[in-house]
Amino acid sequence: MFDHRLISLLPDLASYIMVVNEGSFTAASKNLGVTPSALSKTITRLESALSVKLFERTTRKLVITQAGQKVYDQSVLMVNAAQQAIEVSQSDHTVPSGTLTVAAPEAFLNSVLQPFITPFLKQYPEIQLKVRALDGNIDLMKMGIDVAFKLTDKPDENLVMKNVGPTNLVLCASPDYIAQYGMPATPQDLTQHDCLYLAETARDNIWDFLKDDEFLTVKVTGRYAVNQSQLRLSGVKEGLGIGIFHDFVIKESLADGSAVQVLADWTIKSNYHGAIALQYAQTKYLPARMRVFIDYVMSVLPQRLSL
Structure with a gap:
């Protein structure tokens, strides 16, 4: 049976979602157009109504509690359902907006x-x-x-x-780099070359290769690491070393000859x-x-x- 107490809780639950998504009362209050203190009182009122503690508050950050996570998950479903109700009401509109x-x-x-x-x-x-x-x-x-x-x-x-x-990863270098340092014949040869990698995680300079049933893992090094593909591509084209790119990033450079593929008979394995x-x-x-x-x-x- 429908609980009429829910009606008064709906706005507070929506505000709670905003706080969780933004990670702070200050950021959420700006989006909601209220003061941080008013928003804090809203969350306190919600905690009282639900008889649960939603956040562990510290001076530095908000940490959602286990009960708070459950409330958040269900509240998101509720808001999404409300959004669908709006979409249904607008489904007869002929112009997407x-x-x-x-x-x-x-x-x-x-x-x-x-x-x-x-x-x-x-x-x-x-x-x-x-x-x-x-x-x-x-x-x-x-x-x-x-x-x-x-x-x-x-x-x-x-x-x-x-x-x-589909998308595949391609290993490449500039023609000048290959002319100066030689074309690697096997993945192990990469250890003798400068390689450009992302440097976002500890494993970004560990590259995995597959050829038929042979699987190889190589730890590469290099003087230039950057997590932006176009900057990394510029570095490769300017002869700073060998890099890995998605095929759609490197396609034009391979076509115009400013980059050449390396170890084309090996497949580069990655989550991406x-x-x-x-x-x-x-x-x-x-x-x-x-x-x-x-x-x-x-x-x-x-x-x-x-x-």
């Missing part, structure tokens, strides 16, 4: 997606598009993402997945190769703005990637 938030890895965004953003916005002038460059794991629900592009061999099984196309997956939450009612974006992407990007 509203805000669409899209996340994509920086390299894919720059090399593949960016040229299609302006044409899409011109075709659908009532849509406001927010694009975020995000690499690695993306929690769509927590981060408020509608659609995410992921470069992975293991798409999230809890999300709807559309395969935009396999498929370009377009993923979004399962829903019975797909908002029109999401539907037209997904249709647009699937109509233009596969051809772009196959060129």
Whole structure:
């Protein structure tokens, strides 16, 4: 049976979601248009009503409690259901409109997606598009993402997945570098070369290779490490060493001869190769703005990637 006490709790639960997502009362209060003290009182009122402690408060940060996490998870489902109710009420609208938030890895965004953003916005002038460059794991629900592009061999099984196309990793260097230092014949030869890598994690300079049934792991070194693909590509083209790139990043450089492929008969293994997956939450009612974006992407990007 419907509990009428829920009605008074709904705004507080929505405010609670904002605090968790933003990680602080100050940031959340700015988005909600209230003062931090007023928002703190809202959360205190919610804790009293639910008889649970939602946060462990310290002078430096908020830490969500175990009970708070459970409340958050259910509250997000509630807000998403409310959003779907809004979408259903607007389903008869003929013009797709509203805000669409899209996340994509920086390299894919720059090399593949960016040229299609302006044409899409011109075709659908009532849509406001927010694009975020995000690499690695993306929690769509927590981060408020509608659609995410992921470069992975293991798409999230809890999300709807559309395969935009395949992507592989390519090892390359400049012709001048190869002329001066020689072409590596095996992955082990890379230990004698300068290599450019991401330097985001402790394992970024450990590269895995596969050829038939042979699997090799090589720890590389180099004087230049950078986690931005275009900067890394510039370094490779300027002769600073050998680097790994997604095929869509290096394609034009290989075509014009400013870069050459290294160890072409070996496959580079990584969590970031396999498929370009377009993923979004399962829903019975797909908002029109999401539907037209997904249709647009699937109509233009596969051809772009196959060129």
